[in-house]
Amino acid sequence: MYATVVKRLLFLTGNAGKLAEASHFFEPLGYQVEQFLIDGEVPIVGEPQSDSLKDVAIAKIEQAKALFNQTGQDAAIFVEDAGLFIDELSGFPGVNSASVLNQIGLSGILNLMSETINRGAEFRAQAVLFTGDELVFGEGVCRGSITSETLGESGFGYDPIFSPEGEDSGRTFGQMNKTEKEAFSHRGKALESIKKQLDLLGR
Ligand code: IMP
Numbered sequence: 001m002y003a004t005v006v007k008r009l010l011f012l013t014g015n016a017g018k019l020a021e022a023s024h025f026f027e028p029l030g031y032q033v034e035q036f037l038i039d040g041e042v043p044i045v046g047e048p049q050s051d052s053l054k055d056v057a058i059a060k061i062e063q064a065k066a067l068f069n070q071t072g073q074d075a076a077i078f079v080e081d082a083g084l085f086i087d088e089l090s091g092f093p094g095v096n097s098a099s100v101l102n103q104i105g106l107s108g109i110l111n112l113m114s115e116t117i118n119r120g121a122e123f124r125a126q127a128v129l130f131t132g133d134e135l136v137f138g139e140g141v142c143r144g145s146i147t148s149e150t151l152g153e154s155g156f157g158y159d160p161i162f163s164p165e166g167e168d169s170g171r172t173f174g175q176m177n178k179t180e181k182e183a184f185s186h187r188g189k190a191l192e193s194i195k196k197q198l199d200l201l202g203r
Contacts, residue, residue, distance in 0.1 A: 017156025
């Protein structure tokens with residue numbers, strides 16, 4: 001016998017871009033996506049020093065579960081860890097994508113790659129949803145290339161310098177709307193995987 005369908009989804013993130021993309025994905029499926037806040041603030045959770053997005057995501061969801069239990073609410077909770085891994089930079093900035101972007105910006109990445117011919121890179125995402133009973137994991141990888149200049153103003157983070165494989169005209173994520181980006185993106189794939197598992201669970 002399945003538990004009641006979960007319709008409220010609390011996303012523990014301080015990243016407005018991720019929140020917007022998760023809402024874009026889940027809301028047409030009947031979920032109400034909200035930022036996970038306690039007393040109006042995104043709770044600060046510790047992140048282990050790890051090269052594994054999955055380890056980081058598990059650490060975050062465990063802390064989110066503990067915080068959530070104190071609220072007495074009924075909702076699913078969700079976390080997602082992602083990063084950009086550049087081939088010629090041995091996977092840099094990887095799990096440190098957020099802090100590296102803060103420190104050196106897109107121009108810093110483009111400068112690091114100014115002489116680089118191999119522009120291959122990939123975004124990876126690890127998402128975890130806690131239904132209230134079980135953890136559901138979804139992973140996604142999006143191969144692509146780093147452009148030589150910033151293109152477009154949509155999205156967030158590294159979007160203006162990343163063009164996904166299969167985008168024949170070479171547009172970056174920064175030149176796409178959410179629906180277009182989702183069709184290629186690491187996040188779209190991770191969320192699609194979670195959706196399929198929720199369907200199997202009858203959620
Ligand atoms: P974290 O998952 O919160 O640790 O942050 C990952 C960082 O990777 C973000 O702050 C962005 O800078 C970058 N990132 C992750 N996903 C995307 C994406 O879809 N587009 C652009 N940048 C991204």
